[in-house]
Amino acid sequence: MAINEDNQNGKNKGTQELREPFIPREKVNSYEEVESHKSSNRGTIGMVVLSTAVSVCGAFEFGSCVGYSAPTQSAIREDLQLSLPEYSMFGSILTIGAMIGAVTSGHISDFIGRKGAMVVSALFCIAGWLAVYLAKGALLLDIGRVFTGYGCGVFSYVVPVFIAEIAPKNLRGGLTTVNQLMIVVGSSVAFLVGSVVTWRTLALTGLVPCILLLLGLFFVPESPRWLAKMGHQKDFESAMQRLRGKDADITEEVTEIQDYIETLQSLPKAGMVDLFQRKYIRALIIGVGLMVLQQFGGINGIGFYVSETFISAGSSGKTGTIAYACVQVPITLLGALLMDISGRRPLIMISATGTFLGCFFTGMSFFLKGHDLLPEWAPMLAVAGVLIYIGSFAIGMGPVPWVIMSEIFPINVKGAAGSVVTLVCWFGAWAVSYTFNSFMDWSSAGTFFFYSGVSAITVLFVAKFVPETKDKTLEEIQASINM
Template sequence: MAKAKDVESGESIILPLISRGTKEVGCGSNCMVLLSTLVAVAGSFQFGMSGGFSSPAQAGIRRDLHLTLAEYSMFGSILTIGAMVGAIMSGRLSDFLGRKGAMRISSIFCVVGWLFIYVAKGAWSLDIGRLSLGYGIGILSFVVPTYIAEITPKNMRGALTTANQLLIVCGGSFSYLLGTVVTWRTLALMGFIPSMLQMLGLCFIPESPRWLAKVGKQEEFESELRRLRGGSADISDEAIEIQKYVESIAKLPKARIRDLFRRNYLYSVIVAVGLILLQQFGGINGIGFYASETFVAAGFSSGNAGTVAMAAIQVPVTTVGALLLDRVGRRPLIMVSATGTCLGCFLAGLSFLIKGHVSSPDIIPILALAGILLYIGSFSIGLGAVPWLIMSEIFPLHVKGMAGSLVTLVHWFGSWAISYAFNFLMTWSSSGTLFVFSAVGALTVLFVAKLVPETKGRTLEEITSAMSSFSSTKL
């Protein structure tokens, strides 16, 4: 197989591309784009709260409801089972109801989920609530980056799509910090607020113009595109480019799931699924869901200090990643990120390996904390956001719904496997578990170097044409 750099550099291997007609827009005409992104990422914030909730809540829930470790592991991981169901339906929902309609459905399920957790008296109510939350964020994990990528000018797409991950991180950090000072029930009550804000905000923002063009709503397509670009902007070139692309894919047969594995789209599937699998099997949901107990196992008297430090580092580092994404590109950022996760897990694993074999035991928790903070910071700067951004960029519009369902299903399967098994793996061998995660980080660097293309500075139509051409000529 040829290396991904062939896609980046070779006009010779790319089919004639649709003309670059998108005009750069000034700051004054971006207000609606920014507002729409803000509404979309309100769901991302609640996504982060859902994932971060289980770490600070673990001790309180197990004490108040008398849950065993196995019961709590089920509660922690059932979020991902619901998310798998949501992922399966996310593409179809967003294709049938539109991007805004899918976000509305997810918000409703998230509100219901938090309320079930808040009133829980036993494991069954907790699990129902967590399952409902999972279904909602399974939809969000596809539709939010897709919506942002489809409404955003190419010169802003990287930064604004990364806002999805930034708000996920902010939500997780908010859960970590607030969970140290309030009860788990209060934290659950706070959880449904972002979804309520998103449902309200959806009444005031436009639908994705690309989706409207795809379903044949021509007048709405033009009016919504004008709302996004500003009343004085010239949208003619961009509208023509989108319309030509939609007309070209409309001539193709109706796509089915097996079509994703045909030659035209195989490269895109390999890149998207590979990145998501490596992201998840690098251990992020195990470390994130159960960080508090991991710090206690490393020798801290409580996990609060470690989780506060994690919360403090995630937001600024993710912000730096968002600012760098459209400057340095997708590939360099994700390779630096994966290298950092590799080193971070190695340090944390080393701390558990030498525990009990050093003359100064105080160094063990410090080494574990340094390793986990390096891991979290490195993940936040690239691996958290870039795979979702690339997924939203590389699939053609007519298969994006199914492709998104496939990728998010794979994501949540990996998340379930890691989040459910993590406590048992750490009981088996803490150092061995972390060394495996370190090896996955190293494998991620190799995968990106060999297979992942650079998409910075291209329109969505240009990227998908290039990916299809590469699949047809090189695979």
């Protein structure tokens, strides 16, 4: 900030000219006052961080549900006298509930708000965990699993959307990636805790993130973009002020969002059929395409049966699984830090290249084992391949599609589009986990070579269709997609 003296044309010495920001001269009493005024426009992100922390309790719950079945299989089967097909139903029925949740997630979050949708999800998960805890047979166990699956399906859509809608554009990618990080953490915690407590006690631990979420939502604002869409002008401005700080200047951001909402409100309300209109089709192709490639790259098959994969390759299942769990969390955290530095496109292309190499190495290990070639190398190659795969997936292919999904759709179709994309994701999760063992029986090497091929296609798809969204407002992103 410059303060200059003007000695020309008879003007008084000491006249102060304030270049940035402009403040009337008669109101400037000191340098400290100028600095105070300047800093008052910077805002804070404390409420954004708190809101993100509260919402990702839903992501942690998601991870807890996914990770629950792995450490409890033998104990549940023994206590409830379940056959292997009955337990397999219990494990896989989570994805059926999640698909139902995905179909309804967009409509729920549009009708009662992002916070309201999270409340519904938490209540379903609480009911589901209590049913699992009280189960005396397969029926109540499966009902509980469906309920928790439904909650996961809604959480998987609404949490990244809520974070994207509250975050400043320069932090949006990193904060949204925390969603994927907490899913991984929740899954790892469930696995570790489940190894030392009973399956009923582990079910009760699933209540903790839901309770924290319900309590935390009392202290954070609703998504300002949703409030603006619903016409709650006063609440919209209040939410924006809370999120940016009480002294922050929100005028420009408020005006931009209002202008965009007014444009959207002039359009007819869009349903799923309308997504296939020309103005939405590119965003739909990007969102659905990324989810198809994410899931059919094999993540749920490899993740659900990682121990069996290591054993099949001649390695130690326990050692490999521990290494798998240890790699996930720090790499996912690194991805969150890189999201707003490197950008979405480079990160996902590097990630897909890594998953290609990981699957290729794992496929080669099974090929060598099947032909009795280099027997001392095959187990090490399998472990290295799987760890490369999961590390590469965690840094980009896991979180980035969800970040992009939360950014690319206009708010008037976000509900319908989000439901479609999330449904595709959960269908892919079911299809891959259901077919993985059959594929491995057919050809272990061929299975991983197929997954490596999907990863190669991912690189080409991103290069051709996916725009860079880093450092752009949601409104700028949607404008660029339709150019």
